[in-house]
Every structure is written in structure tokens, then in C-alpha cells.
Amino acid sequence: MKGCLISQAPLFVQGGAEKMLQTRRSFLSGAGAGLLTFSLGGCKVEMTPGEARRQQASYSILNAEEVRVLDALAETLLPGAAAAGMAHFIDHQLAAAPGRQLLMIKYLGVDPPFSAFYQAGLTALNVYSKTRYGQPFPAIDPAQAHELVTTISQENPAGWEGAPAPFFYFVLRNDAVDVLYGTRAGIEGLGIPYMAHIEPATPW
Amino acid sequence: MNQDRSDTGADSTDVIIVGSGAAGSALAARLAEGGKKIVILEAGPDRSNKDLISSQIWARRLKWSGPPVIETGNDKIGHIFNTGYGVGGSALHHFGVWPRLHPEDFNSFSSYERGLDWPIAYEDLKPWYDQVQQEVGISGDAEQETWRPDGAPYPMGPVPVFAQGHVIKRGFDTLGIKTAPLPLAITTRPYNGRPACIWDGWCDAGCPTGALANPLTVYLPKAKTAGAILTTNATVTRILTTRDGTLATGVEYAGENGSRKQLLARVVVLAAFSVQNPRLLLASASEKHPNGLANSSDCVGRYIMTHPAGSIYGLFDDETLSYLGAVGGQLLSQDGYDKLTHRDKGAFGSYQWMIAQAVKPNDLLGIGLTRPDLFGSKLQAFMERAIRGFATMTAVAEDLPDTNNRLILADEKDHLGVPLAKVTHTTHPESKALWQAVMDEGQAIFKAAGAQAIWTGPQAPMHIMGGTIMGSNPMTSVTNSFGQTHDIPNLVIAGPGLFPTSGGVNPTYTVHALAMRTSRHLLDNWNVLTA
Ligand SMILES: Cc1cc2nc3c(=O)[nH]c(=O)nc-3n(C[C@H](O)[C@H](O)[C@H](O)COP(=O)(O)OP(=O)(O)OC[C@H]3O[C@@H](n4cnc5c(N)ncnc54)[C@H](O)[C@@H]3O)c2cc1C
Ligand code: SF4
Numbered sequence: 001m002k003g004c005l006i007s008q009a010p011l012f013v014q015g016g017a018e019k020m021l022q023t024r025r026s027f028l029s030g031a032g033a034g035l036l037t038f039s040l041g042g043c044k045v046e047m048t049p050g051e052a053r054r055q056q057a058s059y060s061i062l063n064a065e066e067v068r069v070l071d072a073l074a075e076t077l078l079p080g081a082a083a084a085g086m087a088h089f090i091d092h093q094l095a096a097a098p099g100r101q102l103l104m105i106k107y108l109g110v111d112p113p114f115s116a117f118y119q120a121g122l123t124a125l126n127v128y129s130k131t132r133y134g135q136p137f138p139a140i141d142p143a144q145a146h147e148l149v150t151t152i153s154q155e156n157p158a159g160w161e162g163a164p165a166p167f168f169y170f171v172l173r174n175d176a177v178d179v180l181y182g183t184r185a186g187i188e189g190l191g192i193p194y195m196a197h198i199e200p201a202t203p204w
Numbered sequence: 205m206n207q208d209r210s211d212t213g214a215d216s217t218d219v220i221i222v223g224s225g226a227a228g229s230a231l232a233a234r235l236a237e238g239g240k241k242i243v244i245l246e247a248g249p250d251r252s253n254k255d256l257i258s259s260q261i262w263a264r265r266l267k268w269s270g271p272p273v274i275e276t277g278n279d280k281i282g283h284i285f286n287t288g289y290g291v292g293g294s295a296l297h298h299f300g301v302w303p304r305l306h307p308e309d310f311n312s313f314s315s316y317e318r319g320l321d322w323p324i325a326y327e328d329l330k331p332w333y334d335q336v337q338q339e340v341g342i343s344g345d346a347e348q349e350t351w352r353p354d355g356a357p358y359p360m361g362p363v364p365v366f367a368q369g370h371v372i373k374r375g376f377d378t379l380g381i382k383t384a385p386l387p388l389a390i391t392t393r394p395y396n397g398r399p400a401c402i403w404d405g406w407c408d409a410g411c412p413t414g415a416l417a418n419p420l421t422v423y424l425p426k427a428k429t430a431g432a433i434l435t436t437n438a439t440v441t442r443i444l445t446t447r448d449g450t451l452a453t454g455v456e457y458a459g460e461n462g463s464r465k466q467l468l469a470r471v472v473v474l475a476a477f478s479v480q481n482p483r484l485l486l487a488s489a490s491e492k493h494p495n496g497l498a499n500s501s502d503c504v505g506r507y508i509m510t511h512p513a514g515s516i517y518g519l520f521d522d523e524t525l526s527y528l529g530a531v532g533g534q535l536l537s538q539d540g541y542d543k544l545t546h547r548d549k550g551a552f553g554s555y556q557w558m559i560a561q562a563v564k565p566n567d568l569l570g571i572g573l574t575r576p577d578l579f580g581s582k583l584q585a586f587m588e589r590a591i592r593g594f595a596t597m598t599a600v601a602e603d604l605p606d607t608n609n610r611l612i613l614a615d616e617k618d619h620l621g622v623p624l625a626k627v628t629h630t631t632h633p634e635s636k637a638l639w640q641a642v643m644d645e646g647q648a649i650f651k652a653a654g655a656q657a658i659w660t661g662p663q664a665p666m667h668i669m670g671g672t673i674m675g676s677n678p679m680t681s682v683t684n685s686f687g688q689t690h691d692i693p694n695l696v697i698a699g700p701g702l703f704p705t706s707g708g709v710n711p712t713y714t715v716h717a718l719a720m721r722t723s724r725h726l727l728d729n730w731n732v733l734t735a
Contacts, residue, residue: 183259
């Protein structure tokens with residue numbers, strides 16, 4: 001793998017939360033750039049989660065279909081969350097050792113490993129979309145996606161398998177809030193100062 | 205040398221303390237300063253200030269990562285959110301809201317035939333509250349706290365009130381309800397070499413500057429200076445006793461690689477918090493103690509309590525600057541502390557308002573989660589509006605102790621072969637009625653403050669208490685007022701698990717006062733205790 005470790009820290013990148021301010025301080029320290037290691041074409045590459053998504057870095061736990069559903073769900077839950085790297089965020093956390101996982105689900109009475117929860121929910125969402133609209137979730141239009149998410153936020157649709165649909169909605173919605181608003185870029189993007197005592201070396 | 209070799213070849217020391225959180229570190233400091241050899245065994249990893257990263261996402265690493273706790277009942281205790289893991293325990297990222305219990309909290313049964321009586325009165329704890337307050341450095345304004353029990357004034361002036369505090373205070377003032385600065389174990393000026401707080405609201409991720417009095421800041425350094433040894437990644441799995449079961453002799457613990465070791469001691473202190481303490485007692489059952497250690501009363505694991513907390517949220521036209529301040533809040537109101545305040549609504553118990561918490565956008569206490577129903581563009585619009593005019597306050601209500609709110613051992617075991625804890629908790633109907641009455645009051649206060657929109661959060665569990673309650677009667681309690689178990693006097697419990705009632709205040713100041721009183725007692729009676 002020698003010669004493979006590339007650092008990609010774009011000062012300004014298009015789309016989502018990363019368009020936000022990269023302050024001089026965080027840029028100079030390198031910390032606020034929020035680089036994580038992703039696998040790209042067999043190489044280990046350091047980049048931001050949003051960049052990893054654009055470069056189609058590979059995933060450790062989620063398969064391609066699950067990522068497509070998750071991207072579409074992220075956009076429905078909170079526009080900008082997919083571009084900010086929600087799928088990579090969740091995949092990265094699911095691949096981490098249980099004591100080091102940073103997903104909010106760890107508070108919520110679900111025992112690790114959490115991948116079964118996410119994967120079952122994404123599958124159930126896709127199945128429900130096909131039943132209701134005849135198409136998988138990534139293929140339905142935004143209005144239909146909104147309707148569908150409204151339903152799962154309130155009740156378990158017939159045939160839904162896995163954790164209760166409203167709980168799945170609750171967890172994923174909060175993951176989206178984490179990704180878009182829980183980082184330096186997200187907080188400053190809302191117009192308030194981050195004021196870190198200790199800057200996180202990576203956003204998560 | 206803190207450890208000697210015993211006749212059996214196992215290492216031995218004077219006192220083993222299980223857990224390095226609030227109670228364990230305070231006891232370790234005082235006992236080590238009193239000349240005792242102390243070994244603290246801590247299940248989780250070592251932590252230093254460098255681990256206290258300013259991020260609500262990273263903060264989750266500090267939460268409980270030990271064996272799962274099975275939770276049942278209508279109102280679960282929220283174990284993982286309410287519990288920390290590793291050096292400093294839950295207290296490492298606690299918010300430092302440190303009010304005292306009130307005199308009436310100690311005799312709830314005698315006065316009202318509700319709850320239980322403590323074996324001590326407020327007066328017994330008062331000198332220890334005063335001592336801890338000076339040592340730890342609490343900021344506040346005793347005169348403005350007209351409801352405050354008798355005690356020395358605070359050594360530091362109060363937390364500043366930012367816009368959010370002023371906005372909410374309007375509502376209290378309009379309705380004639382008193383407020384005062386929130387008493388915080390946070391520095392408002394340089395104190396004993398610690399810097400003053402800069403009010404950036406990162407307390408939930410752990411304060412790395414030393415402004416907030418967590419165990420890394422105050423008592424663990426004192427303990428280490430006095431010679432206490434802290435061993436991390438050491439999970440105690442069993443308490444050992446003499447063959448006749450009358451004395452504790454030490455503990456068995458598992459190191460990082462799972463290898464089992466024994467450490468012997470003349471006194472064993474359990475300071476592993478309200479869930480793991482009773483779990484360990486029950487899991488240490490032996491021929492002489494078939495129902496678990498210190499459990500002749502059948503009280504181990506009973507009377508688990510968690511404050512039913514509730515938050516009021518509002519959107520104001522004012523710029524509230526709700527990201528400024530400490531996460532605990534800026535102001536306090538205990539005007540409703542009288543246990544009969546809402547009796548007409550079928551409620552019983554004390555409560556307080558913690559007013560104007562500093563908030564971040566994400567996580568369980570973040571702005572985004574206050575409206576879980578919103579998603580898509582509505583959520584975006586809400587966040588942009590709320591970041592300017594959001595305000596919140598949180599009620600801490602009393603949870604009446606109930607013998608059926610109980611920890612037992614489950615059939616399932618952890619990877620070390622210790623049965624898991626199963627905790628059942630359902631809030632007492634009169635405590636639930638209190639929560640509801642308080643939520644109604646809170647909304648009226650926000651209305652009077654001029655909020656444009658008002659909504660509330662669900663009943664949420666805050667703090668975990670009980671499970672190893674103290675009492676005068678060995679038939680109905682686990683320990684005496686010093687935390688010595690009635691059955692095994694050199695086996696001592698520390699922490700909020702000792703509380704027979706929860707009161708309507710945060711527990712950790714009282715945990716410290718009790719720990720100081722216990723250490724004095726152990727030192728004064730050392731020869732008798734260890735004869
Ligand atoms: C987010 C949050 C905010 C809070 N805010 C406040 C507040 O503002 N005011 C207030 O009064 N209280 C607050 N609390 C509560 C406070 O943290 C606890 O009351 C206090 O820490 C209890 O002290 P303890 O020593 O009993 O337990 P802990 O501080 O939890 O320490 C117990 C230690 O024991 C260790 N342990 C567990 N099992 C074993 C074992 N088998 N072997 C060895 N070690 C073991 C744990 O890893 C832990 O380090 C808050 C808690 C949380 C989580
Ligand atoms: S607000 Fe104060 S106590 Fe809280 S983390 Fe910042 S400096 Fe520490």
C-alpha cells in the first residue's frame with residue numbers, strides 16, 4: 001500500500017455542509033478538515049466524508065443498494081445530509097469496535113452490533129416503497145418520498161420488518177442532524193461559533 | 205508500596221475502591237490522605253483531559269460501554285445515557301449542577317407517610333456540604349436562594365446570566381416565582397489553580413480546562429498525590445468474604461485480557477454506581493449469603509429511582525444566544541420544593557427548575573431533537589429559526605421510592621460469566637402527577653415570558669439512585685448511614701445508590717458530602733473495623 005496514502009483536504013468543496021466556512025484556524029491545524037481514512041481503488045485515502053461520497057470510496061458494512069437507499073433517505077430527512085456524508089458516517093461507525101462507536105443509537109436501548117438494525121430498516125423501507133409506489137425508494141419522486149417518510153415516522157406500515165418504523169425514522173433522522181449540524185462546519189453554518197476547547201481531529 | 209503480598213500469595217492493600225467516579229475518587233483522596241493504602245479498580249479505560257473532545261458526537265465515547273443492562277417497566281432508567289464508563293465515571297461528563305438536599309428530604313415518611321426516612325438528618329450532612337463546597341469550589345448566590353437550607357455561603361460568585369436566562373426569567377418574574385443563580389461546581393473565577401469557565405457550553409462532552417469539578421480535576425489528583433493507585437481496565441467480578449461470611453476479604457477482578465486476579469483488602473468500598481453496585485452484591489452470592497452479599501433484608505437492588513425530568517422549549521423573538529453558558533443552566537427555581545405544592549393535582553414531591561441550559565444543535569439534548577416530528581425542509585427552517593430564538597428549561601422532579609422498582613440478576617451472563625443486571629422501573633403515580641403538574645407550570649412560565657411557540661419534551665429519566673439504600677433498620681435497608689453494609693461491616697457502599705429518597709435535586713453534591721462523612725468514620729474507626 002506504500003505510496004497510496006493521499007491527503008485530500010479541499011478548502012472549499014461543493015455542496016452540503018462542507019461548503020461552510022473552513023476557518024483559518026481549523027485549516028491551518030488540519031484538524032477541522034476532518035479527514036478520515038477511506039478505501040478508494042484499493043488505496044487508503046484520507047478525505048472528508050463528503051469527499052469520500054463524491055469519490056465513491058468503498059463501504060465496509062453497507063452494500064451498494066443499502067447505500068443508495070440511505071442516500072435517498074438522508075436527502076428526504078434533511079437536505080444536505082447525503083452530501084455531507086451520512087452513508088459514510090454510518091458505515092464508518094458500524095465498522096468500529098462497539099466501545100468506539102459514536103452513533104446515537106447506543107443510548108437508545110438497542111444492543112450492539114447495530115448493523116442489523118440499519119440494514120433491516122433500509123431493506124424494509126425499500127420493500128415498503130415497492131409495495132406502495134411500485135419502485136424502490138431511491139427511484140420514487142421527492143413528494144412520494146416525503147409521504148412515505150411521514151408514514152413511517154408515525155406507524156409501522158403493514159409487512160414492515162425489523163425495528164419499529166417510527167423508531168427507525170427517529171434514529172436515522174438524528175443521524176442526519178449529527179452529520180449536517182453536529183460538526184464545526186454544521187454549527188458555523190448555522191451562524192454560531194464552534195468554540196472548541198479541544199477540536200475533534202475528525203468530525204466523527 | 206500500596207500492595208503487599210498476603211499469606212495466600214494474592215496482593216493485598218488497606219482499601220479497595222471499586223470505581224473511579226464521583227464517590228470513588230472522593231473517598232480515595234480522603235482515605236489516602238488519612239494514611240491508608242488505596243487501590244482503585246476501574247473497569248473502563250484511562251481518561252485524561254485530552255479525551256474530552258468538544259463534540260457532541262465524540263462525547264458518546266464517554267458513555268457506558270460495559271455489559272448491557274436489561275431495562276423493563278413503563279419508565280426505564282435510561283442507563284446508557286445516564287452512566288459513564290472509565291476513569292471519572294459518569295461524573296467525568298456531568299453538568300456540575302450542585303444544589304443541596306433540603307431538610308424535609310430526609311424524613312419524608314415520618315412527615316408525609318410517603319417514601320422513606322433517611323437514617324440521618326440534614327444537620328448531619330451540613331458540615332460536609334460546607335467542606336466539599338470550599339474544596340470543590342461551588343459558584344452561586346446563597347442569599348438569592350431564599351429556599352436554600354442553612355449552610356456557608358458559596359466561595360465563588362454566581363454564573364453570569366446570558367440572554368436566554370433573562371428571557372425566561374421574565375416569565376418567572378411575571379408570575380411571581382423566584383429564581384436565583386444556579387449553584388454550579390464550576391469556577392466563575394480562577395480557583396485553586398483552576399481557570400474560570402468561559403461559558404462555551406461543552407460540559408456534556410466533558411470540560412477539559414478544569415473549570416468544572418469532575419473527578420480528574422479535583423479528587424483523583426489528590427488521591428494520587430497521597431499515594432492511591434489507580435488500575436484501569438480492571439472489572440471487578442466478585443466480592444470475596446471470609447469462610448463464615450462475616451467479613452469482606454477482597455475482590456476478584458478481570459484484567460484487560462480477561463485474566464482473573466484477586467486483590468485482598470481490609471476494607472472493600474463499592475463505588476461502581478447505582479446499577480453495578482447491587483449487581484456485584486447479588487452476583488457475589490455464596491453459601492453463607494445465598495441471596496447475595498449484604499442482602500439478608502432482601503433490599504439489595506430495590507428502590508431504584510430516577511428523577512422524572514421534563515423540558516420546556518420555546519421560540520422567542522429575542523436573540524437568546526442559547527449556545528452560551530453551561531449545559532446545566534444559568535438560573536434555578538426551587539419555589540415549588542414543598543412536597544405538597546401540587547397536592548391538589550394528586551401529586552407528591554419536590555421539584556426544581558434548571559433554567560437556560562446551553563444547547564448545541566445535535567444529540568439527545570440538542571435543539572434538533574426537541575422537534576422529532578420535523579424532517580426535510582421544515583426541519584431545516586426550524587433549525588435556522590431556533591438557532592436565534594430558542595430557549596429551554598428543565599424540571600427535576602422527585603421519584604417516590606418503590607420496592608418493586610428493582611434490579612435483579614438476569615439469566616444471561618456477560619463475557620466474564622457475571623449475570624447481567626435487569627432493572628425494572630415504573631414511575632410512582634404521584635410522581636407522574638407531579639411531573640405533569642410541573643410541565644403545565646413550565647408552559648405557563650414560557651407563555652408569561654412571551655414565547656411565540658411553546659412545546660415540551662417527554663418524561664425523561666435523569667440520574668440513577670437507590671438500589672442499595674441506607675437505613676436504621678437492618679431488616680429494611682442495606683447499609684447504615686456511613687454506607688457500611690449491615691451484614692458485612694467492612695464492605696462499604698458509596699454513591700447515589702445509598703439514597704432512600706431522591707429529593708428534587710441533582711445528587712452528586714450529596715454523594716460527595718456522604719463520601720466525606722464515610723471517610724472520616726472509616727478513619728476514626730479503623731482499628732475496630734479491621735480488628
Ligand atoms: C450526562 C450527565 C449529566 C449529569 N449531570 C449532573 C449534574 O449536573 N449534577 C449532578 O448532581 N449529577 C449529575 N449527573 C449524575 C452524576 O454523574 C452521578 O450522580 C455521579 O457520577 C455518581 O457517582 P458514582 O461515583 O456513584 O458513579 P460514577 O461516577 O458513574 O462512577 C462509577 C465508576 O465505576 C466504574 N465501574 C462500574 N462497574 C465496575 C466494576 N465492576 N469494576 C470496576 N469499576 C466499575 C465505572 O466505569 C465508573 O467509572 C450527571 C450524569 C450524566 C451522565
Ligand atoms: S462551559 Fe465552562 S464548564 Fe462547561 S465545558 Fe466550557 S469551560 Fe468547561
